[in-house]
Amino acid sequence: MAKFKIKLxxxxxxxxxxxxYFTCKKKFYGEKTLPKEPCVVLFWxxxxxxxxxxxxxxxxxxxxxxxxxxxxxxxxxxxxSSVMEFFGIKSVRGSTYDSALEALRQIKILxxxxxxxxxxxxxxxxxxxxxSVGSYKIASKYNIPTIIFDNAASRVYRAKSWDKMIxxxxxxxxxxxxxxxxxxxxxxPEDELSKNFAILEEKLQQEGYYV
Numbered sequence: 001m002a003k004f005k006i007k008l009x010x011x012x013x014x015x016x017x018x019x020x021y022f023t024c025k026k027k028f029y030g031e032k033t034l035p036k037e038p039c040v041v042l043f044w045x046x047x048x049x050x051x052x053x054x055x056x057x058x059x060x061x062x063x064x065x066x067x068x069x070x071x072x073x074x075x076x077x078x079x080x081s082s083v084m085e086f087f088g089i090k091s092v093r094g095s096t097y098d099s100a101l102e103a104l105r106q107i108k109i110l111x112x113x114x115x116x117x118x119x120x121x122x123x124x125x126x127x128x129x130x131x132s133v134g135s136y137k138i139a140s141k142y143n144i145p146t147i148i149f150d151n152a153a154s155r156v157y158r159a160k161s162w163d164k165m166i167x168x169x170x171x172x173x174x175x176x177x178x179x180x181x182x183x184x185x186x187x188x189p190e191d192e193l194s195k196n197f198a199i200l201e202e203k204l205q206q207e208g209y210y211v
Contacts, residue, residue: 033058034065
């Protein structure tokens with residue numbers, strides 16, 4: 001029964017997000033899709049609510065791979081995972097705090113099989129906009145292309161949670177931005193990622209969006 005309730009709630013969340021997205025104008029910046037080789041894609045935990053919609057855009061531009069998102073084993077993670085299923089996005093369950101080694105093992109296998117893995121580097125507990133080593137360790141070690149996704153909106157609701165999660169307001173404009181592949185085979189990959197996150201957020205702010 002508990003799983004049924006989670007699925008039912010997930011479907012309701014899916015419908016609400018779709019309704020909001022339908023009323024909004026959309027703009028896209030940066031790259032149009034992802035490289036053909038498997039990638040690690042990073043985005044902030046607080047940008048999760050509207051992120052799944054970018055897949056329709058990249059699929060229109062030739063994206064054919066299967067996306068997997070890393071989601072914690074916490075009960076909230078079960079709901080998020082169920083919502084992602086409705087978007088056609090599969091899940092890897094685990095986090096820096098729970099089943100980290102198992103999650104990294106699964107991610108390594110998925111990348112070898114040619115899939116893309118999506119990770120929130122500051123999730124699931126923060127600190128806000130921090131970058132955990134586990135989020136880029138495999139990409140850095142094996143020189144796997146790393147991409148950053150970001151999204152923002154002209155009008156938002158902002159949660160008072162640690163991740164300051166934003167949700168676009170109906171009839172606002174949502175902006176999506178995709179970075180070019182980032183080389184993490186450098187001396188300080190965390191600094192390289194922080195710099196690229198800052199570049200994307202500055203671009204969105206210059207366009208008038210709340211990040």
